[in-house]
Amino acid sequence: MADIITAKNLSLGYERDKPVIKGASFMINTNDFIIITGESGSGKSTLLKSFYGGIDILGGELDVCFYDLNKIATRHLRALRQKLGIVFQDYRLINEWTIEKNVMLPLMIMGYDKNTCKKQSENLLKYVKLGHKIGKYPLELSGGEQQRVAVARAMSHNPQLLLCDEPTGNLDEISSDMVWDFLKAARDSWGACVIVVTHRAPSTLKFDFRHFEIKEGRVIERH
Template structure:
């Protein structure tokens, strides 16, 4: 499998360096779990994958785009190949969950019939088809996060980035989200990268574990 992310001596900073000369690669069929202490740079690293933070120095290629010096066109094209799941859901509260899931497809200009069908299929998959006409604030936190996962998968991304996707959820909801993320890899063929404080001991599938320590990205055994 080809590398979907390749980093060499990567440095990322805010006021001071956070990621300090990290080198690693991610294959297109990987499921990656990234852990580290609070403030270690987990979210900073994942932001660099979609251009949410600039590369200070070193090399970073994501989906064959050079993130050290991306053009605005590069970023637009790259983000059409990426799905993102945030800890705080970031759903549009004034829209039904059906329309929220349709959003990536609407941005890409797909016809409404196709958008509605894909949204319906994904909401059924995350076990929310019976609530298709509801609004986000009518759902529990776990249900909102399942909508967010469905939205992130709507356009069949090559790369699914998840920043603390279960941080606000109870154990039952958290386990459901992990199951859906596994399906994103196994059924849809996406490379999945999850940032979390701790990888659950209950995961029943193979994954690669990266830990951020003192600005380095270290792969665990």
């Protein structure tokens, strides 16, 4: 079982003398499902940002997909991000594009031909039970449907690592359950390591996961 993320004495923050994450050390494996919880402002999203190079490291070491985030070159950061899928709480879909084209976007950026992009998008939208709305635009969908499009988009290029920032924070219980099911499938069917930041792990989850809690800047694994 290989490590996809390794952190050693990692410190993160937006001001050098005020770290949000303090001296964190942990390892995440390629087939893990990780849930990160903590109070608002505890540093959950800060930690998630560090995994895709969205924040500078104040101290310690962080390796993601065998890239050293301490001294990563711009071209290598681009290569790393092609191995990642990211799902945000506010969906971040392009409202002027159909949902089919939104799901195609990562593949288009990576240079795949139009037919490959289209077929993958169609397959994923069917999988998230939106195949019948393929020509619709994001604002024609409910919040839960938009988030399912966002999950499909994040999975379109078969990422090694799927990062999710409060993916069910704005959704009702039924929509939330569907999103959790799709995230589980991302690990079980597509082989992605899944990391989800959320206020608390749902008590209804019927699969194994590792639970990290951020408390006073420390990253603690709960068993």
